[in-house]
Structures are given as structure tokens and as C-alpha cells.
Amino acid sequence: MVSVESPPGHRQLPYARVLLLPAILMAAATGAAVAVVTEPARTAVGLCGALATFLVIVTGAEAVRRGRALRVARAEHARHSAYLERRIAGHDEEMARLVDEVLPAALHYMRRGNTPREVMLHLGDLDPSYADLHEPQRRLIRMVIEIIDHEEALRDSAARSFVDVARRVQAIVHQQNKELREMEEDHGRNPEVFDDLLRIDHGTALIGRLADSVSVLGGGRPGRQWPQPVALYSVLRGAMSRILEYRRIHLASIAKVNIKGTAVEPVIHAAAELLDNATRYSPPNTKVNVTATEVQTGVAIEIEDAGVNLSEESRLRIEGMLEAAKRGTDLQDLAGNPRLGLSVVGRLCTTYNMQVSLRASAYGGVRAILVVPSTMMTTEPGVGLAHGIGATSIPMPGPDALPGPARKPKKRRPTSPRIPATVSLEDDVPEVTEWTAGGLPQRRSRVKMPLSQRLAEQAAYEREEAEREAREAAERARDARWAAPASQPEPEKDEKEEPPPGMWVEAFWEGLKSGPAPDACTQSQPPHEPAHAPADDKGDLK
Amino acid sequence: MTPPQRQRRLPAQDPSGRPPVERAPVPGNPTGNPERLFVIGGEAGGERADIDLVTLIVARTEPPASATPEQAALLRLCVAPLSVAELSAYLSLPFSVVTVLLTEMLAAELVQARAPIVRQKVADRSLLEAVMHGLQRL
Numbered sequence: 016m017v018s019v020e021s022p023p024g025h026r027q028l029p030y031a032r033v034l035l036l037p038a039i040l041m042a043a044a045t046g047a048a049v050a051v052v053t054e055p056a057r058t059a060v061g062l063c064g065a066l067a068t069f070l071v072i073v074t075g076a077e078a079v080r081r082g083r084a085l086r087v088a089r090a091e092h093a094r095h096s097a098y099l100e101r102r103i104a105g106h107d108e109e110m111a112r113l114v115d116e117v118l119p120a121a122l123h124y125m126r127r128g129n130t131p132r133e134v135m136l137h138l139g140d141l142d143p144s145y146a147d148l149h150e151p152q153r154r155l156i157r158m159v160i161e162i163i164d165h166e167e168a169l170r171d172s173a174a175r176s177f178v179d180v181a182r183r184v185q186a187i188v189h190q191q192n193k194e195l196r197e198m199e200e201d202h203g204r205n206p207e208v209f210d211d212l213l214r215i216d217h218g219t220a221l222i223g224r225l226a227d228s229v230s231v232l233g234g235g236r237p238g239r240q241w242p243q244p245v246a247l248y249s250v251l252r253g254a255m256s257r258i259l260e261y262r263r264i265h266l267a268s269i270a271k272v273n274i275k276g277t278a279v280e281p282v283i284h285a286a287a288e289l290l291d292n293a294t295r296y297s298p299p300n301t302k303v304n305v306t307a308t309e310v311q312t313g314v315a316i317e318i319e320d321a322g323v324n325l326s327e328e329s330r331l332r333i334e335g336m337l338e339a340a341k342r343g344t345d346l347q348d349l350a351g352n353p354r355l356g357l358s359v360v361g362r363l364c365t366t367y368n369m370q371v372s373l374r375a376s377a378y379g380g381v382r383a384i385l386v387v388p389s390t391m392m393t394t395e396p397g398v399g400l401a402h403g404i405g406a407t408s409i410p411m412p413g414p415d416a417l418p419g420p421a422r423k424p425k426k427r428r429p430t431s432p433r434i435p436a437t438v439s440l441e442d443d444v445p446e447v448t449e450w451t452a453g454g455l456p457q458r459r460s461r462v463k464m465p466l467s468q469r470l471a472e473q474a475a476y477e478r479e480e481a482e483r484e485a486r487e488a489a490e491r492a493r494d495a496r497w498a499a500p501a502s503q504p505e506p507e508k509d510e511k512e513e514p515p516p517g518m519w520v521e522a523f524w525e526g527l528k529s530g531p532a533p534d535a536c537t538q539s540q541p542p543h544e545p546a547h548a549p550a551d552d553k554g555d556l557k
Numbered sequence: 558m559t560p561p562q563r564q565r566r567l568p569a570q571d572p573s574g575r576p577p578v579e580r581a582p583v584p585g586n587p588t589g590n591p592e593r594l595f596v597i598g599g600e601a602g603g604e605r606a607d608i609d610l611v612t613l614i615v616a617r618t619e620p621p622a623s624a625t626p627e628q629a630a631l632l633r634l635c636v637a638p639l640s641v642a643e644l645s646a647y648l649s650l651p652f653s654v655v656t657v658l659l660t661e662m663l664a665a666e667l668v669q670a671r672a673p674i675v676r677q678k679v680a681d682r683s684l685l686e687a688v689m690h691g692l693q694r695l
Contacts (some may be wrong), residue, residue, distance in 0.1 A: 163624070192593075194562075194563050196594070197563070198563070199594055199651055200653075201652050202650075203645070203650075203651025203652040203653050204610075204652045205653075205655070206605060206653050206656070209651065209653040209654075211652070212594075213594060213595040213598075216593055216594065216595055217593070217595050220593055241591065245590065246590060248626065249590050249591060249592050249593060250590070252592040252596050252597075253590075253591025253592055253593075254563055255596050256591070256592060256596040261596055267623075279591065396602075402666035501603075544608065
């Protein structure tokens with residue numbers, strides 16, 4: 016920086032002292048010349064000398080004056096440039112403050128859910144010194160935060176549309192899972208169909224995991240919610256079912272804890288991504304060992320593979336990736352990143368407060384440790400550990416889930432034999448009424464007749480009996496009346512009118528035989544043969 | 558957008574023609590369970606032991622520590638001989654899954670299968686002859 020004042024020793028000499036020496040020299044030279052020249056020229060020489068002396072003094076005075084003016088102007092210039100440099104430095108400082116302090120504060124304020132306009136209005140409230148920013152600076156801040164707001168809105172809508180699409184896929188996959196499960200139960204007896212169904216089921220589970228990943232990266236929830244706590248073993252099996260090479264996973268000594276229904280899906284998804292990484296980056300003939308032990312903060316799920324060793328450098332890189340994901344990933348950063356799963360895990364860990372770390376494994380591979388916090392665990396009884404024992408619930412979709420395709424009420428198709436109402440359902444057990452001397456049961460032949468038929472017979476018999484009774488009573492009454500006058504011809508008449516005792520039974524049997532065959536229905540359909548069913552009904556009974 | 562929907566085949570038809578009531582899930586139907594069936598049984602590559610619905614299964618050992626929950630449950634159930642159909646019902650697993658499980662366990666000699674006596678439509682001729690001779694000798 017140029018000094019503002021001229022050095023203090025540099026005093027301004029008065030004009031007389033500066034001009035004295037040239038004036039004296041000129042005067043001396045003029046006197047000498049006057050003395051030397053002859054008499055007649057003296058006047059002229061004296062005049063010329065005086066004139067020259069005067070001119071020299073004037074010239075000297077002018078030179079000195081100009082020199083002084085120049086010095087003053089130079090000092091003024093130095094002062095001015097110093098001032099300007101100060102201004103520039105001040106501006107730089109202000110810019111730095113704007114960038115380092117004001118803009119971040121404004122952005123932070125905006126991220127808390129305020130519009131750019133509100134930010135500008137409340138800028139003074141953030142820090143009193145922000146209130147007296149210059150107008151251009153305010154304009155700059157405003158422009159920057161508006162651009163950022165716009166960008167974020169765009170990105171948000173992009174992420175939302177991602178999540179929306181993912182939700183639809185999830186809904187379809189969910190529906191598909193449910194139907195596949197039904198089909199698997201329906202065709203459980205047909206191994207070929209069943210195996211094919213399992214393959215489709217597996218593929219669907221893989222699609223579901225991808226949809227979940229997209230949803231998580233877009234800031235949504237993974238999948239659906241489970242209504243009941245689920246045992247950790249089942250959770251890990253659920254994770255296994257969503258990766259390609261689930262056969263290589265070996266579950267050993269899994270802690271017997273239950274995971275809360277709301278936390279089941281995140282754990283499944285995070286574990287599935289880690290399992291997928293483990294199987295993907297290890298030789299295809301090696302096993303991946305999974306253990307889960309309870310620790311102070313929750314339960315630690317260790318996933319150990321026998322793949323390539325994780326060098327310290329790559330470990331740091333992956334942890335960095337996880338960290339970046341925890342801070343919140345931009346979907347655009349993921350383009351071309353092969354380890355998409357780790358970003359998903361990082362995201363899930365941030366959202367659900369889980370811990371994940373990767374270490375070198377004793378087997379030479381990678382050991383991933385996922386710590387599920389105890390807030391996600393519960394002591395309530397969960398869905399049974401052994402498959403199918405004591406599990407009774409239906410999954411509930413989350414509050415923001417889209418409805419899956421609705422299903423029409425089911426129509427049942429008969430596969431069990433249709434039993435006509437006329438067929439007796441009696442057992443064909445022999446009726447034991449008597450015992451032989453040797454203690455063996457003696458079977459009596461029994462009329463094979465349906466129950467309804469027998470009831471009808473019984474009713475007919477009773478009716479007949481009642482009629483007979485009535486007739487006989489009438490007969491007797493008439494006999495009593497006619498007993499005295501004519502008792503002789505009576506028996507003959509009786510013989511004519513009434514069939515001999517026992518005859519009516521025969522007549523009854525005749526009538527029965529001529530009527531509809533008593534065992535027509537049993538002939539038409541044997542009771543214990545299944546109804547005709549198409550060949551593909553084989554699998555209908557589980 | 559709506560995928561084709563499936564009408565489930567169920568064993569009985571409602572005679573009155575009413576729309577069937579929404580049934581509560583069968584107890585044991587693990588819809589609250591995130592496991593899929595292929596993880597339990599594995600997509601067997603077609604290799605299944607020759608097991609019938611009525612084949613009787615008996616456990617040979619106590620459930621080992623390394624057994625999966627299904628295997629352990631199966632071994633506990635099979636202390637007394639139990640048919641495959643019953644096992645399938647108790648575990649609420651489809652028959653095919655149970656056969657895959659049993660095939661593995663048979664290979665590991667954890668269980669023993671006993672074929673049922675097949676009742677023939679037409680009785681064996683030699684048996685009939687034996688009966689006839691026996692009767693004649695009476």
C-alpha cells in the first residue's frame with residue numbers, strides 16, 4: 016500500500032531559498048559580463064543579463080511550482096487508490112460473508128419449509144446484521160434461493176413420480192404374491208405346476224425388491240406394513256426370498272426376538288440388499304452365513320461371505336458411499352453406480368435409525384453388520400416361527416399405499432362329491448344284534464333302504480294301521496248293533512271285504528315295488544365315488 | 558393397468574347362489590408371514606421321493622440343533638406315525654413343499670417313510686386261492 020502522507024522530513028522549502036542560487040549565479044554572470052564588455056555595450060549587456068536573470072527565475076519558479084503540484088497530485092492519487100483497494104477488500108469480505116454465512120443461513124431457513132419470499136422477509140430475524148444488506152446483495156440472495164427452490168421442486172416431483180410408479184408396482188406385486196400363494200395352495204398336489212409357480216413367485220419377489228428400492232431412494236417407504244410382530248427368523252427368511260441366490264444363505268443361531276410389524280419391512284429390505292451384495296460378490300459355490308445376536312442396543316445381524324477380501328481402501332470407499340447415502344442421495348448420483356443396494360441400505364439406516372458397518376471377514380470376505388435398534392423390537396408374541404403354526408393375520412397396507420387391484424368374490428368350484436339328498440348317509444356297519452355261543456357277532460341281513468324311504472314306509476304303515484283300527488272299530492259297532500238279529504252271515508261278509516290278516520302287507524310291498532324304485536338314487540350315483548371332475552382338479556385339495 | 562385376476566378354485570359351491578361371504582383366513586395360513594414357500598422347500602429340481610398323501614412318516618431322531626423350524630416341527634409331530642396329508646395340514650404347507658422337506662429329511666435319515674398297504678380293486682389271485690384252500694381245510 017502506498018503511504019498516504021509524504022514522508023515527514025520532506026519539508027517544502029520556500030521559493031526564495033530555491034530560487035536564490037540561480038538568481039545569484041545569473042546576477043554574478045551578468046555583472047561579470049558587464050565588467051568585461053566595452054563601455055558602449057554595457058547597457059545592452061546589462062539589460063540582456065537582467066532579462067535573462069529574470070527569465071531564469073521565472074522558469075525556475077514555474078518548474079518548482081509544477082514539481083510541487085505534481086507531488087500533491089501523486090499523493091492524492093495514492094490516497095485514492097488506497098481507498099479503492101480498501102473498498103475492494105471490503106467487498107471481498109462481504110462476498111465471503113454472503114457466501115459462507117448469509118446464503119447458508121437463508122437456505123437452511125428455506126429448507127425448513129419456507130418459501131423464498133418468506134426467507135427474504137425474515138432475513139433480518141435470522142441475524143440483525145443481515146437486515147442492512149445492500150439491495151444488490153438481497154437481489155442476489157433472492158435469485159439464488161429461488162433457483163434452488165425451483166430445482167428442488169423439480170427434483171421432488173421427479174422423486175415423487177418415481178415413488179408413485181414404484182408404489183403401483185408394489186401394489187401389483189403384493190397382489191401377485193397373494194394370488195401366487197393361493198395358487199400354490201391350490202396346486203400343491205401337482206409338483207410340476209407347483210414348481211413352476213414357485214419360480215414365478217421367486218421372480219415376483221425380485222421385482223418387488225426392485226420396486227422397494229426405487230421407492231426407498233425416492234424417499235418413500237419400502238413395501239407394505241405387517242400387522243403383527245414377526246420373528247426375526249421369519250424376517251430373515253423373508254429377506255432371503257427376495258434375492259436371486261437364496262439357496263446359498265445359511266441361517267444359523269438366530270436370536271429369538273420379534274420385530275415390530277411396522278419395522279419388519281425395512282429390516283427385510285436392508286437385510287435383503289446386504290444378502291444380495293454378499294451373494295453377488297462372492298464365488299457362486301460358497302455359502303453366506305447369517306447369524307443374529309442380541310446386543311446392548313438391539314440385535315446385530317451379521318452377514319459373512321467368503322468373497323474377495325475387502326481392502327482398507329475399498330472399505331473406506333464403500334463406507335463413504337453409505338455415509339453419502341445416509342446424508343441423502345440424489346437420484347442422479349446413482350446413475351451408473353453398480354452398488355445400488357448400499358445406497359438403499361444407507362437410506363434405510365438413516366430413516367429407521369439402524370447401524371450398518373462393513374468389515375473384513377475372518378473367511379477372507381466381507382462381514383456386514385446390521386444393528387437393528389431395540390426400539391424396532393417387541394416382546395409381543397409374533398407370527399409363529401415354524402411355518403404356518405399360529406399365524407393368523409392379513410397384511411395391512413401402509414397409510415399411503417395405493418390400493419391394489421380389487422378381487423372379485425371367489426366362486427367355488429365343486430371338487431367334492433355331490434351327494435343327493437335322497438341318499439342315506441348311514442354307515443355300512445353291520446348291525447349286530449345277536450351273538451353266537453362262541454362270542455362272535457352274528458350278522459343279520461338288513462334291508463338296504465334309504466332313511467327317507469324307511470320313514471315313508473313307517474308313516475304309510477302307521478296310516479294303514481290307523482285306518483284298519485278305525486275300520487275295525489266301526490265294524491265292531493255295527494256288529495254290536497246287528498248282533499241280535501243277524502249274527503250268521505256276518506263272518507262271510509267279513510271274509511269278502513277284508514283281506515286275510517297279513518295280506519295288506521303284501522299289497523303294500525306290491526305297491527312299493529310298482530312305484531318308483533326305492534334304491535333308484537343309490538343306483539344312479541354310488542355315494543362314495545367322487546363326482547366327475549376335470550383332470551386338472553387334481554390339485555384342488557391341498 | 559389392472560392385471561388379470563384369478564378366480565380361486567375352492568372345493569364347494571354355495572347352493573343358494575348368494576355371493577360367498579368373505580372368509581376369515583384359515584388359521585395357520587401365514588399371510589402375516591413374509592416367508593415365501595420356495596425358501597422353505599426350495600424349488601426342487603424335480604427330485605422328490607416317491608411319497609403319497611397316505612404315506613406314513615415316523616421320526617427317527619430328536620430334532621437336531623441345525624434343523625430348520627419346519628423340520629423340527631415335522632420331527633416333533635412324527636413321534637407317532639403320521640400321514641403326509643396330516644403333516645401338510647398341521648404345518649399348513651402345500652403337499653409339494655412337504656414332500657420336498659421329507660425328501661431332504663429322508664436323505665438325511667431323520668425320518669422313515671412307510672408305504673401304505675394298497676387296497677387293490679381285484680384281490681390278488683394267490684390270496685384268494687390261499688383263502689379258498691384254507692376254507693376247504695376247515
